Amino acid sequence: xxxxxxxxxxxxxxxxxxxxxxxxxxxxxxxxxxxxxxxxxxxxxxxxxxxxxxxxxxxxxxxxxxxxxxxxxxxxxxxxxxxxxxxxxxxxxxxxxxxxxxxxxxxxxxxxxxxxxxxxxxxxxxxxxxxxxxxxxxxxxxxxxxxxxxxxxxxxxxxxxxxxxxxxxxxxxxxxxxxxxxxxxxxxxxxxxxxxxxxxxxxxxxxxxxxxxxxxxxxxxxxxxxxxxxxxxxxxxxxxxxxxxxxxxxxxxxxxxxxxxxxxxxxxxxxxxxxxxxxxxxxxxxxxxxxxxxxxxxxxxxxxxxxxxxxxxxxxxxxxxxxxxxxxxxxxxxxxxxxxxxxxxxxxxxxxxxxxxxxxxxxxxxxxxxxxxxxxxxxxxxxxxxxxxxxxxxxx
Amino acid sequence: xxxxxxxxxxxxxxxxxxxxxxxxxxxxxxxxxxxxxxxxxxxxxxxxxxxxxxxxxxxxxxxxxxxxxxxxxxxxxxxxxxxxxxxxxxxxxxxxxxxxxxxxxxxxxxxxxxxxxxxxxxxxxxxxxxxxxxxxxxxxxxxxxxxxxxxxxxxxxxxxxxxxxxxxxxxxxxxxxxxxxxxxxxxxxxxxxxxxxxxxxxxxxxxxxxxxxxxxxxxxxxxxxxxxxxxxxxxxxxxxxxxxxxxxxxxxxxxxxxxxxxxxxxxxxxxxxxxxxxxxxxxxxxxxxxxxxxxxxxxxxxxxxxxxxxxxxxxxxxxxxxxxxxxxxxxxxxxxxxxxxxxxxxxxxxxxxxxxxxxxxxxxx
Numbered sequence: 001x002x003x004x005x006x007x008x009x010x011x012x013x014x015x016x017x018x019x020x021x022x023x024x025x026x027x028x029x030x031x032x033x034x035x036x037x038x039x040x041x042x043x044x045x046x047x048x049x050x051x052x053x054x055x056x057x058x059x060x061x062x063x064x065x066x067x068x069x070x071x072x073x074x075x076x077x078x079x080x081x082x083x084x085x086x087x088x089x090x091x092x093x094x095x096x097x098x099x100x101x102x103x104x105x106x107x108x109x110x111x112x113x114x115x116x117x118x119x120x121x122x123x124x125x126x127x128x129x130x131x132x133x134x135x136x137x138x139x140x141x142x143x144x145x146x147x148x149x150x151x152x153x154x155x156x157x158x159x160x161x162x163x164x165x166x167x168x169x170x171x172x173x174x175x176x177x178x179x180x181x182x183x184x185x186x187x188x189x190x191x192x193x194x195x196x197x198x199x200x201x202x203x204x205x206x207x208x209x210x211x212x213x214x215x216x217x218x219x220x221x222x223x224x225x226x227x228x229x230x231x232x233x234x235x236x237x238x239x240x241x242x243x244x245x246x247x248x249x250x251x252x253x254x255x256x257x258x259x260x261x262x263x264x265x266x267x268x269x270x271x272x273x274x275x276x277x278x279x280x281x282x283x284x285x286x287x288x289x290x291x292x293x294x295x296x297x298x299x300x301x302x303x304x305x306x307x308x309x310x311x312x313x314x315x316x317x318x319x320x321x322x323x324x325x326x327x328x329x330x331x332x333x334x335x336x337x338x339x340x341x342x343x344x345x346x347x348x349x350x351x352x353x354x355x356x357x358x359x360x361x362x363x364x365x366x367x368x369x370x371x372x373x374x375x376x377x378x379x380x381x382x383x384x385x386x387x388x389x390x391x392x393x394x395x396x
Numbered sequence: 397x398x399x400x401x402x403x404x405x406x407x408x409x410x411x412x413x414x415x416x417x418x419x420x421x422x423x424x425x426x427x428x429x430x431x432x433x434x435x436x437x438x439x440x441x442x443x444x445x446x447x448x449x450x451x452x453x454x455x456x457x458x459x460x461x462x463x464x465x466x467x468x469x470x471x472x473x474x475x476x477x478x479x480x481x482x483x484x485x486x487x488x489x490x491x492x493x494x495x496x497x498x499x500x501x502x503x504x505x506x507x508x509x510x511x512x513x514x515x516x517x518x519x520x521x522x523x524x525x526x527x528x529x530x531x532x533x534x535x536x537x538x539x540x541x542x543x544x545x546x547x548x549x550x551x552x553x554x555x556x557x558x559x560x561x562x563x564x565x566x567x568x569x570x571x572x573x574x575x576x577x578x579x580x581x582x583x584x585x586x587x588x589x590x591x592x593x594x595x596x597x598x599x600x601x602x603x604x605x606x607x608x609x610x611x612x613x614x615x616x617x618x619x620x621x622x623x624x625x626x627x628x629x630x631x632x633x634x635x636x637x638x639x640x641x642x643x644x645x646x647x648x649x650x651x652x653x654x655x656x657x658x659x660x661x662x663x664x665x666x667x668x669x670x671x672x673x674x675x676x677x678x679x680x681x682x683x684x685x686x687x688x689x690x691x692x693x694x695x696x697x698x699x700x701x702x703x704x705x706x707x708x709x710x711x712x713x714x715x716x717x718x719x720x721x722x723x724x725x726x727x728x729x730x731x732x733x734x735x736x737x738x739x740x741x742x743x744x745x746x747x748x749x750x751x752x753x754x755x756x757x758x759x760x761x
Contacts, residue, residue: 028585035589042616049615120429121422122436136741137734138696141710145734148717149726334601340703352607362611370600370608377599 046363053360061359062087068354070345072261083355090350091372097267097346098333104272105332106325109279116284127280134277140338142274147266147342154262157253166246174260175247184241191234192227199223263344267336275332279325286321287313319391326384330377337373347372451731462722474725475732478716482732485552485707491544495555498532525566532559548626552707554736560630560698560708565691567634572641572690577671579642580649590642597639602700605632610704629701637694644686648679681755688748692741699737709733 016022050057062084069079074092077085116127134142152171155161160170168175199219206217235242247257290313298308339346340353347369356365411420423433454469457476465471475482484492505524508514536559539545551559578590597605609632613623652675660670680687702711713729716722 024583028583031585031589045618046615049619052619118432119422119425120432120436122440123432126436126439132742133738136692136696136738136745138699138710138737140699140702141730141734141737144710144714145726145730148714149730153724153726337601337603338700338703340603348601348603348607352604356607356611362615366604366608366612370604373601373604374596374599378595 050363055360055362057363059364061361061364064359066355066358068358070350071343072264072345083359086355087347087351087368090345090347093345093350094333094336094339094347094372097264097271097336097339097344098329100264100268101271101275101332101336102329104268105275105279105328108272108276109325109328110283111280112276113280113283114287116280117287131277131280134273135281137274139270139274139335140341142270143266143338143342146269147262151262151266157249160249160254168247168249168254170254171262172253173262174265175254176258176260177244177246178256178258179242180245182241182243184238187234187238188231188241191230195226195230199226261344263339263342266342267339267344271332271335275328275335278328278331282321282324282328283317285324286317286319289320290316322387322391323384326380326387330380333376334373462725470731471725471728472732474716474722474728478712478722478729481553481716482709482712483553484555485712486550487552487555488544488546488550491538491546494535494538494543498535501531502528529563529566548624551626552709553712554709556626556701556706557695557698557708557710560626560633560701561691561695563630564633564637564694564698567630568637568641568690568694569687571634571638573645573676575638575642576645576649579646594639594642597636598643602633602636602697603703605636606700606704608632625704626706629704629706633694633697633701637690637697640690640693641687644683644690645679647686648681648683649675651682652679684752684755685748688744688751692744695740695744696737709736 017026063082065079066081066083066086067079068086070077070086070089072093073089074096075085075089077089112127112130115123116131118124118127154169154171157168157170157172160168160175162168166177199222202217202222203219206219210216245256247254247259249255294312294316295308298312303311336346337348340349343349352365352369356362359365408417411417424430450469452469454467455472456465456467456469457472458464459473460477462471462473464473480489480492484495487495502524505520505528508520509517509524514520534540535543536551536555537546537548575590575594578586579594581587581590606629609628610625613628613631614621617623656674656678657670660674663670665673698708699710701708702714707715710733713733717726717729
């Protein structure tokens, strides 16, 4: 809407300070100056303050010895390791919680979201109650509830609740049997990889054949049979190269097997139940966004309800669900930082907590911690933009 | 010829009307549904009666020590004994009346806003937003008019939760609107500053923001500047939520057709006038659910201040759980807290639904 065909005199009639372009320029110059001034003020204050307190800047502290233990670590770690390694331990623990949480929350979310749309009145009501209850209670409170009110008061190891003497639950955590692979187990893994690749190849071939001839091929069941069957076959041929290691009570606690500490259990429970309620709403809104006409049109074309769901409703609903789902995954990852409240050694607890307190390198530590979360969220939003672009092209 | 008299209509079959019909179509419409119904009913019977028995029938309500809890149900005595601390935190007991007064005052001040024909709504609303917080600040902290000085570190309990939440809402909303306008601006620098600001706050967890405000703000300011811990938390929460608010408002702005902007310009309205009179009233109305969801998230997020050592309601309860005289009543304490938070959040979401219906004038889908 640039006033191109206006007579030139009118521009000179408008005083300079009332011309939009001049005003915009002036305003932006002021904004930049303001930001620079505030930035300079903060920076100079920080530098003088740090100098006065004797804090050195830089990331040299990362190679110093940490000297504190960490409750649970996925990689080898002890007190003599460096602060750089504590960062890694914390990061891995955060990713562990986030991964487990995403898995369970997705499962709960889809289950509850579909239940809420069920024609069964009782099931739909139960799902509504679930969503409205857990969405409206702060996550921190839920984490504390699972930790302080449910998992901590469990019996001591000697009086553990056990399922068939293989799974034990007590106030030290959940103890599960752990599969231990022996020599030759690689064959099973290789069989699995082969099955996955073969399934992809078959799916492509079936798709092309259907495009060309209209003949369908049961890709789903054949693929499933291969993915399950081939590794089992390999396992059997190579002579069962795996055994289970069971947890055994020794001294004050269980040894062996897989140990899930109560902090992790509480965190994963709370995160997946809380985020599951939000995912359920996303799923519901996605399914509702597909208008009824689509279903009717599919029926009119002679598609069966199952096929309608698979080919018509789900692909369209996913377009609405996926962006919301990714933002919930992002929220879950950020919320996993509440681990600090119950002492689970995640990134914030280990690095922005203990390491910061010991080294006093507030600026560097906080910047690194925020950097991690920022990069995760940027990655996820990049994926979301990519997905949106890809899906939007399909639209009219 | 006799006149044709039709038979009276047959009644619908008894299996398709009334309770039985309803149950047939809603609970037992197919085999799968029948199984689901039975399963759901089993879940309900397995959880609800024991829960009611625990929370009400077998519960202990009166007493002043744990000896009163003998019947095996919930020990609400624990909550009763600590109730004042959960509500007022560590505020001096003799001064509770100030908090009560503030609560009564805001209720009285809010009532006219819900009366349809009240004439001074705008003025009263502005007073509630600006004047009331000033009054409350002086009332709570004292030090003037002969009121005893109470430092902010003694504010706590539900009072602190509500103070944090309302300050956060009042500050993050205008800031969010400004950021949303900035992000939609045609001025490149304004736009990029807003985008960076919004994406930064949305990309980091609130805990790191609170950590930053508690360890880094003292570094940012000149030596010797005293900066209240509560104020720091408030700034952190407000900045954090304003970014989310900005995205919600931006959604509303994008939904307004371009013709509205152009029409406002054609009428010769200035930028602020066209925003305030034409665009914002429509855009904000569209995103009421989003705004209220952000407010609910903010309310829930106030619990995080316990990690930086402020005593909001959840922190008071956590402290009470560690009391050696009351060990083992975590379920009661946390259930009570959950109930209080739930009531606030649930009523906010219901109010937003009602507001949406009331303001619905046919523009939104």
